[in-house]
Amino acid sequence: MGIEYAMVHVLYTIPPAVLLTLLYQPLISKLDLYKIGFLVTIAVLATVPWDSYLIRNCIWTYPSNVIIGPTLFDIPAEELFFFVIQTYTTSILYLMLSKATFQLPYLRAEPKLKRRRVSNNTSWRLCRIAGQLFFAGAIIASIGMIRDNGRASYMGLIALWAAPFLLLLWSLAYQFILGLPLINTALPILIPTLYLWHVDTLALQRGTWVIASGTKLGVHLWDGLEIEEAVFFLITNTLVVFGLLAFDNAVAVLESFPDTFRNVPSLPSPILLVKALLLSATDYDEKRLLCIQDAANRLKRKSRSFYLASSTFSGKLRVDLLLLYSWCRVADDMVDDAATPKQAHASIRDLEDLLREEYRHRYPSSVVRSFREHFCAPIPNLSDGNQAISQLPLRFLAKKHFEDMLLGFKQDLEFADPPPCEQSVHWPIITERDLETYARRVAGTVAMLCLQLVFYHFKTGLDEVERTEILSAGARTGVALQYVNIARDIAVDARMNRVYLPQEWLKEEGLTARDVLQDPDSLGIKRLRSRLLDRAFRIYEEARGAIEKLPQETRGPMRVAVESYMEIGRVLREEHYTVKAGKATVPTLRRIKVAWRALRG
Structure with a gap:
């Protein structure tokens, strides 16, 4: 009986798990815990x-003098x-590194095969087949290594x-x-693998475990x-990350296609996850995927602050918020x-017509086409695209x-043709x-729409x-944000x-x-x-308390x-600040710190 193997955990495996947990704790969700x-x-x-x-x-x-003693099927408790701990640590690292990535746009619809038609996804199919052949070959090779019952036995057993x-x-x-x-x-595989290679080297040198x-x-x-041992830890971390990717792939399918998967629980069952993975890529709604991809790219390009914030939302709410933005x-x-x-003015009329028609649950022709020209990139081999508003729960x-x-x-x-004289009455913003009023229209309305999406996706228990x-506090918050936007863009707006x-x-x-x-x-x-x-x-200070009345899952985000x-x-209140494209910006590290503090409340 000994504690040497236990000390490996105390010194090398538990500390990084605790550290990663503390770093990720503000971001962790019920789905994350379920996934782990x-x-x-x-x-x-x-x-x-x-x-x-x-x-x-x-x-x-395992020498008897390095383990505490209890076993399960001859496996020491420390080994169990x-x-x-390895699965947990690799999973937490994966979650941290992938949190900022909006994964739904990485789903790829495949066209149904037709005679004499070459698919644009041929390279993807070839990669899939190549990978399948590689792993099938590894299985065959492993059987041969085990049959020889020689020095390749351990490697064969790992591969098999x-x-x-x-x-x-x-x-x-x-x-x-x-x-x-x-x-x-790659990183969630390589980082823990390199670390565990170091730990394993120390354990082998000390005789904590021995290979025949x-x-x-x-x-x-x-x-x-x-x-x-090097191959073992590389493969085990690959298994964990591949498992997490498969899980996230299934969740992405469930969140992307509400018409196919209705009433999806926040913690989907293993059976539902398998059904999502088994859904053929030829059955994906390509037009909806395009709009989701387009929305994500637009947010990332137009507003880095809101793109970072969007990563803290989860599930279908995040999708709808992206489409709304x-x-x-x-x-x-x-x-x-x-x-x-x-x-x-013609564009505004088109938008008004589009809203009227969408709320009537009909699809106009010329109006939608006009909007699509500005909104969605063309889908290969399809004459029409789609638009975000048709995907929202209106x-x-x-x-x-x-x-x-x-x-x-x-x-x-009203700013389009400024008056030749300085009579202030001709300018639309005369009084505070x-x-x-202007800020409430262009920003307060967006805040209220976002809150209505929260009420749609989460049971709140709130009365009318x-x-x-x-909603009123949200509108006020939107006004505050628009004031910040105006303060930042005084010079940019002046050029317009x-x-x-x-x-x-x-x-x-x-x-x-x-002037x-x-x-x-x-x-x-x-x-x-x-x-x-x-x-x-x-x-903002007057309205911010309303956030704490929202469902717990949405308060931090x-x-x-x-x-x-x-x-x-x-940043604008500081004497010196970074300016890009004529606008004050918040450095990336500072944005991350702000997000982390906000999540902790």
Whole structure:
């Protein structure tokens, strides 16, 4: 009886698990815990018979003076714990590295095969087949190594145990395995593998566990590390990560296609996960996938703060929030990027018609086509695309909020032809009340739509009065965010002949709108920027308590979404800040710190 093996855990396996847990704790969700528990259970059940066989056949052994004593099927308790702690640590690392990645866009629809038609996904099919052949070949080779009953026995047993699982996981989730960024796939395998190679080297050198000399090749990766042990830890970490990728692939399918999988629970059963994985890629809704991909790309390109915040949301709520943002962004761009005021007004009319038709549950022809030209990239081999608003649960979203947003866009167009004189009455933002009305239309409405999506996806237990109060606070928060946006973009807006600072404020500083257009960085304008930011933070402080009344699953993510943007206001208050494309930006590390603090509450 001894504690040497137990000390390996105390010194080397438990500390990184604890550290990663503390770092990831603010981000962890019920689905994450379910995922980890699922993987740990599978890992233990799959490894115990194999490990027991190796021990009973003396392929590897544990001296009695290094283990505490209790065993299960001859497997020491410390070894059983290794199955759990390795799977847990690799899983936590995978979750950390993949959290920022929106995985749904990595699903790829495959067209149904037709005679004489060459699929654009041929290369993907070839990769899938190549992987299947590789793992099938490993199974065949492992049988030969075991039959020889010689020095390749241990390597053969490793391959025979792992290759069938890898073949299955590859066949089910090859799209995610191949398509996701390496930070999601390779790093979660390589980092724990390199670390465990170091731990294993120390254990082998100290004799904590011993491999029988007649069953190993005698090749070392480096001094003290048997090649079989190196392969073992590489394969086991690959199994864990492939299992997590398959799990996430299944969840992505469940979240992407609500028409196929209705009433999906927050913790899907293993049977439902398997059904999702078995859904053929030829049955994927390609138009919906395109719109999800387009929405994710647009958010990442247009707003890094909100893109980071979106990673803290989960499930179908995240999908709908992305689609909502994308629609609002595209609608705004259709107006702002119009070649002439006449074209911009026509775009607003088209958007109004589109809303009217969508809320009637019909698909117009010319209107939708006009919108699609600005929104969705063309789908190969299809004449039409789709648009985000057709994918949203509109029956739970108030049409008035969309209409008020378009009123805000119309207010933007009043800047299109600035008056030749300095009469302030000609400018649309005259008083602070005008500014608040504008901000409520273009941002407060979006906040209320986001909250309505929260109420749709989560049971809140709130009565109508409480919901109304939260929506009102959300609208106020949207106003605060828009004030920050205006404060940041004074110079950018000036280049578009737009001045959102109230004329009465300018008059108090002895300025006019023309002065802002000519010198948006003057001392007087800086004082007004500070005034606008003070007003933004005052409104935010008054409204922020409503976040804590939201469902628990959404409180942290909502705090991240708001705090990430309010941090821009804090940056603007500093003497020196980074400017990119004419706008103040928050450094990436600082955004991460803000998000982490917001999640912790």
